[in-house]
Amino acid sequence: MRNLFYLLTFSALVASFCACNSSKTDEQWRDANISAYDAITKNPNYKQIPTPAGGPAGVYYKMLQSGVGAEYPLQTSSVKVLYKGTFYDGSVFDNGSSLNGIPVEFSVASTVRGFSFALQNMVVGDHWEIWVPYYLGYGSVGQYDSYGQQLIKGYTTLVFDVELVSITRYP
Numbered sequence: 001m002r003n004l005f006y007l008l009t010f011s012a013l014v015a016s017f018c019a020c021n022s023s024k025t026d027e028q029w030r031d032a033n034i035s036a037y038d039a040i041t042k043n044p045n046y047k048q049i050p051t052p053a054g055g056p057a058g059v060y061y062k063m064l065q066s067g068v069g070a071e072y073p074l075q076t077s078s079v080k081v082l083y084k085g086t087f088y089d090g091s092v093f094d095n096g097s098s099l100n101g102i103p104v105e106f107s108v109a110s111t112v113r114g115f116s117f118a119l120q121n122m123v124v125g126d127h128w129e130i131w132v133p134y135y136l137g138y139g140s141v142g143q144y145d146s147y148g149q150q151l152i153k154g155y156t157t158l159v160f161d162v163e164l165v166s167i168t169r170y171p
Contacts (some may be wrong), residue, residue: 002082029113033134036088037157040131049121049163071167072106078169079119082099083162092154095168097130102163112137115160126162134158 015019040046045062073079085094097104108119114136122128134140134155142154152158 017166026153026155029153030134033088033155033157037131042137046131049118051112056117058133059064059118061118063126064129065125065127065163067123067127067164069124069126069164069167071161071170072121072123073119073164073167074170075109075116075120076107077108077167079108079167080165081119081162082165083160086159086161088157088159093158098161105168112158114158115162118160118162119164120161124164124165126164127161130160130162132158132160 003131022038026095040060041048048057049059049061051057077139081096082098082101082103083094083096083098084092084098086092108116111119115130117136118130118132126148134157137158138152138154138156140148140154142156143152
């Protein structure tokens, strides 16, 4: 019984120590993401997407290839895209279609706000690198799966390599 008490006490101390370190790690993660995003905002190769009245501000992009389309998707549109999602440091959080080269189809409204906004400013054939600040991505909380496991930390800057292949539904 005494050994069980010591084991539980030791486990609580370890958990407490880990919790303190993880908050420090979370702070370092937040600071690194904010610094990386701030650097992009000052980089002349990246442009901020013009913000309509009431629209989200802060999405930056770099044109990798210019498209030839004339229509822009709406939030209610469905699109086919080739994409990959990474963190600011280049580590991949979503391979999207980068592994098989087959475009993925989804509703523009089904994505995070910053990604949706960027898509609505692209024409077919555009290939962009898009930087979405945390407040237009998963916010300060992050993203969790249905089991409560954190998939993306709070304050994460999202970077997408996106090519708009087609607009499949244009209401």
